[in-house]
Amino acid sequence: MRILVVEDNRSLLESIKSILSNEFEVDGAENGEDGLFLALQNIYDLIVLDVMLPEMDGFEVIQHIREADIRTPVLFLTAKDSLEDRVKGLDFGGDDYLVKPFQAPELQARIRALLRRSGSLTRSQTIRYKGIELFGKEKEVMIDETPVRLTFKQYEMLEYIIQNKGAILTKEQLYDRVWGFDSDTTIAIVEVFVHHLRKKMEPFGYHKDLQTVRGIGYMLKE
Template sequence: MKILIAEDDQRFGNLVYQMLLRQNMQVDWVHSGDDALDFIKNELYDVIILDWMMPKKTGLEVCKELREEHYQGGILMLTAKDTVDDLVVGLEAGADDYIVKPFEFKELLARIQSVARRSKVALKEECVKAADLELNRGTKLAKRGTRMIQLTGREFQLLDILMQNYGRVLPKELILDHIWGLESEISPNNLEAFVRLLRKKIDYPGEEELIQNIRGVGYKMEARKIVRSS
Protein backbone atom coordinates (compact mmCIF):
# COMPACT_ATOMS: atom_id res chain seq x y z
CA MET A 1 0.00 0.00 0.00
CA LYS A 2 1.32 3.46 -0.88
CA ILE A 3 0.49 6.36 1.42
CA LEU A 4 1.08 10.12 1.26
CA ILE A 5 1.12 12.01 4.56
CA ALA A 6 0.73 15.80 4.50
CA GLU A 7 1.50 17.01 8.03
CA ASP A 8 3.50 20.09 9.06
CA ASP A 9 4.03 19.08 12.70
CA GLN A 10 7.53 17.58 12.63
CA ARG A 11 7.22 15.39 15.70
CA PHE A 12 3.72 14.09 15.00
CA GLY A 13 4.36 13.62 11.28
CA ASN A 14 7.55 11.66 11.91
CA LEU A 15 5.75 9.44 14.43
CA VAL A 16 3.04 8.52 11.92
CA TYR A 17 5.60 8.13 9.14
CA GLN A 18 7.74 5.69 11.13
CA MET A 19 4.76 3.69 12.32
CA LEU A 20 3.43 3.22 8.79
CA LEU A 21 6.86 2.18 7.54
CA ARG A 22 6.86 -0.54 10.22
CA GLN A 23 3.63 -1.83 8.63
CA ASN A 24 5.58 -2.41 5.40
CA MET A 25 3.83 0.44 3.63
CA GLN A 26 5.42 2.75 1.09
CA VAL A 27 5.18 6.21 2.61
CA ASP A 28 5.91 9.73 1.38
CA TRP A 29 5.72 12.63 3.82
CA VAL A 30 5.34 16.30 2.91
CA HIS A 31 4.93 19.36 5.12
CA SER A 32 2.52 21.59 3.21
CA GLY A 33 -0.59 21.46 1.07
CA ASP A 34 1.27 22.73 -2.01
CA ASP A 35 3.86 19.97 -1.71
CA ALA A 36 1.07 17.40 -1.36
CA LEU A 37 -0.48 18.51 -4.65
CA ASP A 38 2.90 18.33 -6.39
CA PHE A 39 3.47 14.75 -5.18
CA ILE A 40 -0.04 13.64 -6.15
CA LYS A 41 0.50 14.85 -9.72
CA ASN A 42 3.47 12.51 -10.09
CA GLU A 43 2.58 9.49 -7.96
CA LEU A 44 -0.32 7.11 -7.45
CA TYR A 45 -1.37 6.66 -3.82
CA ASP A 46 -3.84 4.28 -2.22
CA VAL A 47 -4.64 6.78 0.53
CA ILE A 48 -3.75 10.43 1.10
CA ILE A 49 -3.66 11.57 4.75
CA LEU A 50 -4.20 15.32 5.07
CA ASP A 51 -3.81 17.38 8.21
CA TRP A 52 -6.50 20.06 8.31
CA MET A 53 -4.20 22.93 9.34
CA MET A 54 -1.08 23.33 7.20
CA PRO A 55 0.87 26.29 5.81
CA LYS A 56 0.29 27.68 2.30
CA LYS A 57 -2.68 25.41 1.61
CA THR A 58 -4.70 23.67 4.28
CA GLY A 59 -5.67 20.03 4.05
CA LEU A 60 -9.23 21.18 3.51
CA GLU A 61 -8.21 23.26 0.49
CA VAL A 62 -6.12 20.41 -0.94
CA CYS A 63 -9.02 17.97 -0.56
CA LYS A 64 -11.47 20.34 -2.24
CA GLU A 65 -9.09 21.06 -5.11
CA LEU A 66 -8.48 17.35 -5.73
CA ARG A 67 -12.18 16.52 -5.81
CA GLU A 68 -12.89 19.44 -8.13
CA GLU A 69 -10.34 17.87 -10.48
CA HIS A 70 -12.25 14.55 -10.16
CA TYR A 71 -9.57 12.79 -8.10
CA GLN A 72 -11.02 9.40 -7.13
CA GLY A 73 -8.44 8.16 -4.60
CA GLY A 74 -9.02 7.76 -0.89
CA ILE A 75 -8.62 10.84 1.31
CA LEU A 76 -8.42 10.68 5.11
CA MET A 77 -8.47 13.93 7.09
CA LEU A 78 -6.62 14.44 10.39
CA THR A 79 -8.01 17.16 12.62
CA ALA A 80 -8.41 18.36 16.17
CA LYS A 81 -11.88 19.66 15.28
CA ASP A 82 -14.55 17.26 16.48
CA THR A 83 -17.92 19.02 16.26
CA VAL A 84 -20.52 17.84 13.77
CA ASP A 85 -20.37 21.19 11.96
CA ASP A 86 -16.59 20.84 11.53
CA LEU A 87 -16.94 17.29 10.27
CA VAL A 88 -19.56 18.36 7.73
CA VAL A 89 -17.22 21.04 6.39
CA GLY A 90 -14.52 18.44 5.79
CA LEU A 91 -16.91 15.96 4.21
CA GLU A 92 -18.28 18.65 1.92
CA ALA A 93 -14.72 19.22 0.73
CA GLY A 94 -14.64 15.56 -0.33
CA ALA A 95 -12.89 13.67 2.48
CA ASP A 96 -13.73 9.95 2.62
CA ASP A 97 -13.23 9.76 6.35
CA TYR A 98 -12.10 11.65 9.43
CA ILE A 99 -10.00 10.85 12.43
CA VAL A 100 -9.81 13.27 15.34
CA LYS A 101 -6.58 13.94 17.23
CA PRO A 102 -5.47 12.48 19.54
CA PHE A 103 -6.01 8.90 18.37
CA GLU A 104 -4.58 5.42 18.79
CA PHE A 105 -2.36 4.27 15.94
CA LYS A 106 -4.41 1.07 15.55
CA GLU A 107 -7.44 3.27 14.83
CA LEU A 108 -5.56 5.23 12.17
CA LEU A 109 -4.38 1.98 10.60
CA ALA A 110 -7.92 0.60 10.56
CA ARG A 111 -9.22 3.75 8.86
CA ILE A 112 -6.44 3.68 6.26
CA GLN A 113 -7.15 0.05 5.43
CA SER A 114 -10.89 0.71 5.24
CA VAL A 115 -10.51 3.68 2.87
CA ALA A 116 -8.03 1.80 0.67
CA ARG A 117 -10.14 -1.36 0.57
CA ARG A 118 -13.28 0.52 -0.35
CA SER A 119 -11.61 2.42 -3.18
CA LYS A 120 -10.49 -0.87 -4.77
CA VAL A 121 -13.72 -2.83 -4.47
CA ALA A 122 -15.53 -2.97 -7.80
CA LEU A 123 -19.20 -3.59 -7.25
CA LYS A 124 -21.13 -5.09 -10.11
CA GLU A 125 -23.07 -2.41 -11.90
CA GLU A 126 -26.65 -2.45 -10.77
CA CYS A 127 -29.18 0.20 -9.98
CA VAL A 128 -30.89 0.42 -6.61
CA LYS A 129 -34.09 2.48 -6.43
CA ALA A 130 -35.89 4.02 -3.47
CA ALA A 131 -38.82 6.38 -4.07
CA ASP A 132 -37.60 8.73 -6.83
CA LEU A 133 -33.91 8.21 -6.01
CA GLU A 134 -31.63 5.91 -8.00
CA LEU A 135 -28.17 4.69 -7.05
CA ASN A 136 -25.80 3.09 -9.55
CA ARG A 137 -23.60 0.75 -7.51
CA GLY A 138 -21.08 0.47 -10.33
CA THR A 139 -20.40 4.15 -10.90
CA LYS A 140 -21.35 5.14 -7.30
CA LEU A 141 -23.46 7.97 -8.68
CA ALA A 142 -26.96 8.82 -7.46
CA LYS A 143 -29.71 10.45 -9.47
CA ARG A 144 -32.88 12.15 -8.34
CA GLY A 145 -35.07 13.34 -11.19
CA THR A 146 -32.68 14.91 -13.67
CA ARG A 147 -30.17 15.82 -10.97
CA MET A 148 -26.93 13.81 -10.70
CA ILE A 149 -25.46 13.50 -7.21
CA GLN A 150 -21.74 13.00 -6.60
CA LEU A 151 -20.90 10.85 -3.56
CA THR A 152 -17.77 10.22 -1.56
CA GLY A 153 -16.97 6.64 -0.58
CA ARG A 154 -18.55 6.85 2.87
CA GLU A 155 -21.62 8.64 1.53
CA PHE A 156 -22.06 5.87 -1.01
CA GLN A 157 -21.86 3.20 1.69
CA LEU A 158 -24.39 5.01 3.86
CA LEU A 159 -26.83 5.66 1.03
CA ASP A 160 -26.47 2.10 -0.26
CA ILE A 161 -27.38 0.44 3.04
CA LEU A 162 -30.31 2.81 3.61
CA MET A 163 -31.71 2.32 0.10
CA GLN A 164 -31.38 -1.46 0.23
CA ASN A 165 -33.37 -1.41 3.49
CA TYR A 166 -36.03 1.05 2.36
CA GLY A 167 -38.74 1.42 5.00
CA ARG A 168 -36.75 -0.43 7.68
CA VAL A 169 -35.30 1.20 10.77
CA LEU A 170 -31.54 0.64 10.95
CA PRO A 171 -29.96 1.01 14.41
CA LYS A 172 -26.96 3.32 14.57
CA GLU A 173 -24.79 0.42 15.77
CA LEU A 174 -25.61 -1.62 12.66
CA ILE A 175 -24.76 1.30 10.36
CA LEU A 176 -21.51 2.01 12.21
CA ASP A 177 -20.51 -1.66 11.97
CA HIS A 178 -21.34 -1.78 8.24
CA ILE A 179 -19.32 1.32 7.38
CA TRP A 180 -16.48 1.45 9.93
CA GLY A 181 -16.43 -1.99 11.55
CA LEU A 182 -16.94 -3.13 15.13
CA GLU A 183 -13.33 -2.49 16.09
CA SER A 184 -13.46 1.17 15.16
CA GLU A 185 -13.52 3.76 17.93
CA ILE A 186 -15.45 6.23 15.80
CA SER A 187 -17.33 9.07 17.45
CA PRO A 188 -21.14 9.18 17.02
CA ASN A 189 -20.58 12.66 15.60
CA ASN A 190 -19.10 11.12 12.46
CA LEU A 191 -22.30 9.27 11.58
CA GLU A 192 -24.44 12.32 12.34
CA ALA A 193 -22.19 14.44 10.11
CA PHE A 194 -22.45 11.98 7.22
CA VAL A 195 -26.24 11.79 7.53
CA ARG A 196 -26.54 15.58 7.63
CA LEU A 197 -24.41 16.02 4.54
CA LEU A 198 -26.14 13.21 2.66
CA ARG A 199 -29.52 14.80 3.36
CA LYS A 200 -28.19 18.10 2.02
CA LYS A 201 -27.19 16.38 -1.21
CA ILE A 202 -30.28 14.29 -1.88
CA ASP A 203 -33.12 16.42 -0.44
CA TYR A 204 -33.53 19.71 -2.28
CA PRO A 205 -36.20 22.29 -1.33
CA GLY A 206 -39.63 21.11 -2.45
CA GLU A 207 -38.63 17.42 -2.59
CA GLU A 208 -39.82 14.73 -0.21
CA GLU A 209 -37.44 14.06 2.67
CA LEU A 210 -35.99 10.57 2.29
CA ILE A 211 -33.76 9.96 5.33
CA GLN A 212 -35.69 9.86 8.58
CA ASN A 213 -34.16 10.14 12.05
CA ILE A 214 -35.70 7.61 14.45
CA ARG A 215 -34.94 9.20 17.79
CA GLY A 216 -32.95 7.01 20.14
CA VAL A 217 -32.64 4.19 17.60
CA GLY A 218 -31.15 5.11 14.25
CA TYR A 219 -32.26 6.01 10.73
CA LYS A 220 -34.48 4.75 7.96
CA MET A 221 -35.09 5.72 4.35
CA GLU A 222 -38.71 6.44 3.53
CA ALA A 223 -40.31 9.25 1.57
CA ARG A 224 -42.02 11.82 3.77
CA LYS A 225 -43.87 14.80 2.45
CA ILE A 226 -43.02 18.12 4.02
CA VAL A 227 -46.10 19.70 5.52
CA ARG A 228 -45.90 23.47 5.71
CA SER A 229 -48.40 25.54 7.63
CA SER A 230 -50.19 28.27 5.67
Protein backbone atom coordinates in the same frame (compact mmCIF):
# COMPACT_ATOMS: atom_id res chain seq x y z
CA MET B 1 0.67 0.19 -1.81
CA ARG B 2 1.58 3.82 -1.43
CA ILE B 3 0.27 6.44 1.01
CA LEU B 4 0.79 10.21 1.19
CA VAL B 5 0.76 11.88 4.62
CA VAL B 6 0.39 15.68 4.75
CA GLU B 7 0.98 16.96 8.29
CA ASP B 8 2.73 20.16 9.42
CA ASN B 9 3.80 18.81 12.81
CA ARG B 10 7.12 17.20 11.90
CA SER B 11 7.27 14.86 14.89
CA LEU B 12 3.72 13.63 14.25
CA LEU B 13 4.47 13.27 10.53
CA GLU B 14 7.52 11.11 11.25
CA SER B 15 5.56 9.10 13.81
CA ILE B 16 2.77 8.36 11.31
CA LYS B 17 5.31 7.43 8.62
CA SER B 18 7.00 5.07 11.06
CA ILE B 19 3.67 3.45 12.03
CA LEU B 20 2.66 2.88 8.41
CA SER B 21 6.03 1.99 6.89
CA ASN B 22 5.77 -1.66 7.94
CA GLU B 23 2.79 -2.14 5.62
CA PHE B 24 3.06 0.61 3.00
CA GLU B 25 5.36 2.90 1.05
CA VAL B 26 4.88 6.32 2.66
CA ASP B 27 5.62 9.81 1.33
CA GLY B 28 5.32 12.92 3.51
CA ALA B 29 4.77 16.66 3.15
CA GLU B 30 4.75 19.39 5.80
CA ASN B 31 2.52 21.96 4.09
CA GLY B 32 -0.48 22.08 1.79
CA GLU B 33 1.33 23.23 -1.35
CA ASP B 34 3.91 20.44 -1.18
CA GLY B 35 1.19 17.93 -0.37
CA LEU B 36 -0.89 19.02 -3.35
CA PHE B 37 2.14 18.86 -5.65
CA LEU B 38 2.86 15.26 -4.61
CA ALA B 39 -0.81 14.27 -4.88
CA LEU B 40 -1.01 15.61 -8.44
CA GLN B 41 2.32 14.16 -9.59
CA ASN B 42 2.16 10.67 -8.06
CA ILE B 43 -0.38 7.87 -7.81
CA TYR B 44 -1.40 7.05 -4.24
CA ASP B 45 -3.74 4.45 -2.80
CA LEU B 46 -4.69 6.77 0.09
CA ILE B 47 -3.96 10.28 1.38
CA VAL B 48 -3.82 11.19 5.09
CA LEU B 49 -4.47 14.93 5.16
CA ASP B 50 -4.28 17.33 8.11
CA VAL B 51 -6.87 20.12 8.06
CA MET B 52 -4.81 22.94 9.60
CA LEU B 53 -1.83 23.33 7.28
CA PRO B 54 0.43 26.26 6.38
CA GLU B 55 0.37 27.71 2.83
CA MET B 56 -2.89 25.93 1.96
CA ASP B 57 -5.27 24.17 4.36
CA GLY B 58 -6.54 20.63 3.93
CA PHE B 59 -9.90 21.72 2.55
CA GLU B 60 -8.20 23.69 -0.24
CA VAL B 61 -5.90 20.74 -0.99
CA ILE B 62 -8.75 18.27 -1.38
CA GLN B 63 -10.69 20.73 -3.54
CA HIS B 64 -7.80 20.88 -6.02
CA ILE B 65 -7.34 17.09 -5.86
CA ARG B 66 -10.99 16.41 -6.66
CA GLU B 67 -11.04 19.10 -9.37
CA ALA B 68 -8.19 17.17 -11.02
CA ASP B 69 -10.52 14.14 -11.00
CA ILE B 70 -8.31 12.23 -8.57
CA ARG B 71 -10.58 9.87 -6.59
CA THR B 72 -7.94 8.65 -4.12
CA PRO B 73 -9.50 8.08 -0.66
CA VAL B 74 -8.70 10.89 1.81
CA LEU B 75 -8.56 10.51 5.59
CA PHE B 76 -8.69 13.91 7.32
CA LEU B 77 -6.77 14.55 10.53
CA THR B 78 -7.76 17.43 12.78
CA ALA B 79 -7.50 18.70 16.33
CA LYS B 80 -11.00 20.12 16.02
CA ASP B 81 -13.83 17.85 17.11
CA SER B 82 -16.66 20.02 15.81
CA LEU B 83 -19.54 18.71 13.74
CA GLU B 84 -19.07 21.63 11.33
CA ASP B 85 -15.51 20.63 10.47
CA ARG B 86 -16.42 16.97 10.02
CA VAL B 87 -19.30 17.82 7.71
CA LYS B 88 -17.16 20.31 5.76
CA GLY B 89 -14.41 17.75 5.24
CA LEU B 90 -16.84 15.13 3.96
CA ASP B 91 -18.63 17.64 1.74
CA PHE B 92 -15.33 18.55 0.09
CA GLY B 93 -14.80 14.91 -0.83
CA GLY B 94 -13.11 13.43 2.23
CA ASP B 95 -13.81 9.77 2.98
CA ASP B 96 -13.22 9.65 6.74
CA TYR B 97 -12.24 11.83 9.68
CA LEU B 98 -9.88 11.11 12.60
CA VAL B 99 -9.62 13.51 15.53
CA LYS B 100 -6.29 14.16 17.26
CA PRO B 101 -4.95 12.80 19.51
CA PHE B 102 -5.45 9.27 18.22
CA GLN B 103 -3.93 5.88 18.87
CA ALA B 104 -1.89 4.04 16.23
CA PRO B 105 -4.26 1.01 16.04
CA GLU B 106 -7.22 3.30 15.25
CA LEU B 107 -5.27 5.06 12.48
CA GLN B 108 -4.26 1.73 10.98
CA ALA B 109 -7.80 0.36 11.21
CA ARG B 110 -9.29 3.45 9.52
CA ILE B 111 -6.73 3.22 6.71
CA ARG B 112 -7.35 -0.50 6.13
CA ALA B 113 -11.10 0.12 6.07
CA LEU B 114 -10.74 2.86 3.44
CA LEU B 115 -8.44 0.70 1.33
CA ARG B 116 -10.89 -2.20 1.47
CA ARG B 117 -13.74 0.13 0.53
CA SER B 118 -11.80 1.49 -2.47
CA GLY B 119 -10.79 -2.00 -3.59
CA SER B 120 -7.07 -1.42 -3.07
CA LEU B 121 -6.99 -3.89 -0.19
CA THR B 122 -9.08 -7.01 0.19
CA ARG B 123 -9.58 -8.77 3.49
CA SER B 124 -7.32 -11.58 2.35
CA GLN B 125 -4.98 -9.20 0.51
CA THR B 126 -5.27 -11.53 -2.47
CA ILE B 127 -5.79 -10.14 -5.97
CA ARG B 128 -6.93 -12.37 -8.84
CA TYR B 129 -7.13 -12.15 -12.59
CA LYS B 130 -8.25 -15.37 -14.25
CA GLY B 131 -5.63 -17.94 -13.19
CA ILE B 132 -3.23 -15.33 -11.77
CA GLU B 133 -3.21 -14.87 -7.98
CA LEU B 134 -1.20 -12.24 -6.09
CA PHE B 135 -0.78 -12.66 -2.35
CA GLY B 136 -0.18 -9.17 -0.98
CA LYS B 137 1.13 -10.06 2.45
CA GLU B 138 3.76 -12.49 1.16
CA LYS B 139 4.31 -10.72 -2.20
CA GLU B 140 4.01 -14.11 -3.90
CA VAL B 141 2.51 -14.94 -7.29
CA MET B 142 0.78 -18.10 -8.50
CA ILE B 143 -0.22 -18.60 -12.13
CA ASP B 144 -2.46 -21.59 -12.77
CA GLU B 145 -1.40 -22.86 -9.33
CA THR B 146 2.28 -22.67 -10.28
CA PRO B 147 4.61 -20.39 -8.23
CA VAL B 148 6.19 -17.65 -10.35
CA ARG B 149 9.13 -15.60 -9.07
CA LEU B 150 8.87 -11.82 -9.57
CA THR B 151 11.07 -9.02 -8.31
CA PHE B 152 9.44 -6.56 -5.91
CA LYS B 153 8.92 -3.95 -8.62
CA GLN B 154 7.64 -6.53 -11.08
CA TYR B 155 5.14 -7.57 -8.43
CA GLU B 156 4.10 -3.95 -7.83
CA MET B 157 3.58 -3.36 -11.53
CA LEU B 158 1.53 -6.52 -12.02
CA GLU B 159 -0.52 -5.74 -8.92
CA TYR B 160 -1.35 -2.25 -10.19
CA ILE B 161 -2.19 -3.53 -13.67
CA ILE B 162 -4.55 -6.19 -12.30
CA GLN B 163 -6.21 -3.71 -9.93
CA ASN B 164 -6.97 -1.59 -13.01
CA LYS B 165 -7.84 -4.41 -15.44
CA GLY B 166 -9.86 -3.20 -18.39
CA ALA B 167 -8.53 0.36 -18.05
CA ILE B 168 -5.79 1.96 -20.13
CA LEU B 169 -2.76 2.80 -17.98
CA THR B 170 -0.31 5.30 -19.39
CA LYS B 171 3.42 4.75 -19.15
CA GLU B 172 3.54 7.82 -16.89
CA GLN B 173 1.00 6.29 -14.51
CA LEU B 174 2.93 3.04 -14.27
CA TYR B 175 6.22 4.88 -13.81
CA ASP B 176 4.86 7.12 -11.03
CA ARG B 177 3.14 4.21 -9.28
CA VAL B 178 6.10 1.81 -9.26
CA TRP B 179 9.19 4.05 -9.24
CA GLY B 180 7.91 7.37 -7.94
CA PHE B 181 8.20 10.93 -9.18
CA ASP B 182 11.72 11.43 -7.79
CA SER B 183 13.24 8.24 -9.22
CA ASP B 184 16.62 8.41 -10.94
CA THR B 185 15.49 6.03 -13.69
CA THR B 186 13.78 7.09 -16.93
CA ILE B 187 10.29 6.27 -18.14
CA ALA B 188 11.80 3.83 -20.65
CA ILE B 189 12.13 1.36 -17.75
CA VAL B 190 8.36 0.77 -18.00
CA GLU B 191 8.70 -0.93 -21.41
CA VAL B 192 11.49 -3.13 -20.07
CA PHE B 193 9.41 -4.29 -17.10
CA VAL B 194 6.31 -4.92 -19.22
CA HIS B 195 8.49 -7.07 -21.51
CA HIS B 196 9.74 -9.09 -18.52
CA LEU B 197 6.21 -9.50 -17.15
CA ARG B 198 5.01 -10.83 -20.48
CA LYS B 199 7.88 -13.33 -20.54
CA LYS B 200 6.82 -14.59 -17.09
CA MET B 201 3.18 -14.87 -18.23
CA GLU B 202 3.90 -16.41 -21.65
CA PRO B 203 4.16 -20.09 -20.58
CA PHE B 204 0.58 -19.82 -19.30
CA GLY B 205 -0.81 -17.87 -22.27
CA TYR B 206 -1.66 -14.70 -20.31
CA HIS B 207 0.94 -12.53 -22.05
CA LYS B 208 -1.57 -11.80 -24.82
CA ASP B 209 -3.92 -10.21 -22.27
CA LEU B 210 -1.37 -7.51 -21.44
CA GLN B 211 -2.02 -5.41 -24.51
CA THR B 212 -0.10 -2.40 -25.81
CA VAL B 213 -2.19 0.69 -26.54
CA ARG B 214 -0.03 2.35 -29.16
CA GLY B 215 1.22 5.79 -28.21
CA ILE B 216 -0.45 5.66 -24.77
CA GLY B 217 0.43 2.69 -22.57
CA TYR B 218 -0.99 -0.70 -21.67
CA MET B 219 -4.23 -2.46 -20.79
CA LEU B 220 -4.98 -5.84 -19.25
CA LYS B 221 -7.88 -7.24 -21.25
CA GLU B 222 -8.84 -10.65 -22.58
